Amino acid sequence: MTAAAKMETEMSTSTLTTNGIDTAALRQIAQDVAADASKGLARFTVSTAWKGGTRTDTHVAAWHLAGRRLPKDFTLRTDEPVELLGGNTAPNPQEMLMAAYNACMTVGFVALCALEGIEIKQLRMDTEGELDLRGFLGLDPAVKPGYETLRTTIHVSAKATKDQLATVLEAMKKTSPNRWNLGQPVALQTEMVVA
């Protein structure tokens, strides 16, 4: 079933759903958080275990909304490709970061369209970035270990004008959490406990 077909099915069960998003519930969340900011404090936590070589398993056991613990149970795997001394059994951390970036922008774009009553037929985001491994390998301190630039192409088909979609895009760019996390510096605190 295509995303559009799934959306139609979901729409038939609720007149308030656009793009599979319950817009009435979304407006209610915004109203609640506007009235009491503590209702919108969302804490996320992950635990990453080394599994030998370049393999990791990250477990997500819960998140917290407004101080309330909400259980989850998901595991995310990473590995490096053979050329980077791994077993190529999973995507690597760089690809996972870009997936997290695209996924966050997708949710923002879809929700903003829903609030505007714009029905999306298809949406795809392609992102690429290049690393200069001299940074990771510590060969040259002048070479940054991360991405200089991430380039994204958003392919969208929707019942809207180009101007309407451009307005949604600008609003998404201002409000996407992971776009902020990559585009602006996040303070990184790191503590090490040696057993």
Add this chain to the structure above:
Amino acid sequence: MTAAAKMETEMSTSTLTTNGIDTAALRQIAQDVAADASKGLARFTVSTAWKGGTRTDTHVAAWHLAGRRLPKDFTLRTDEPVELLGGNTAPNPQEMLMAAYNACMTVGFVALCALEGIEIKQLRMDTEGELDLRGFLGLDPAVKPGYETLRTTIHVSAKATKDQLATVLEAMKKTSPNRWNLGQPVALQTEMVVA
């Protein structure tokens, strides 16, 4: 099998392997890239398809090293929890970003230990961060949509002194790609193609 036991098994098949990392191959990569920087240009690409509501599938079809296309075939899923209008069928983009961050730091830490001949018994990284949803909801332009701070605790057990591990930690912090990507601003180019 624990990571440590797996490492021992792998070590028995090659005297050059520490922590499951082929250190001779790692030194060879560093030597090749030092001699010719183009050998260390690694391009990563992902394609994220919207699957209705807050669901996405990100496909990784290939990466490029020194201009050579190397096929892969992995899919990363995300969804939002029910409280954020999703189906809670997968981790959300914020959790995936933290998994990518931890996984990258883990690979760097393990590889640096291997080069120093430090055998790791256990390694775990726990990261948490808090979002103020007024940012995502566009309620207050003064509230950032992303993380103010990411807090990480690294739990490590290894055949090394605390000073040796502290030195590895500092080297990892300087060279981890995803640590750089979150701690420093990445330029974000976005183009939209309307069908």
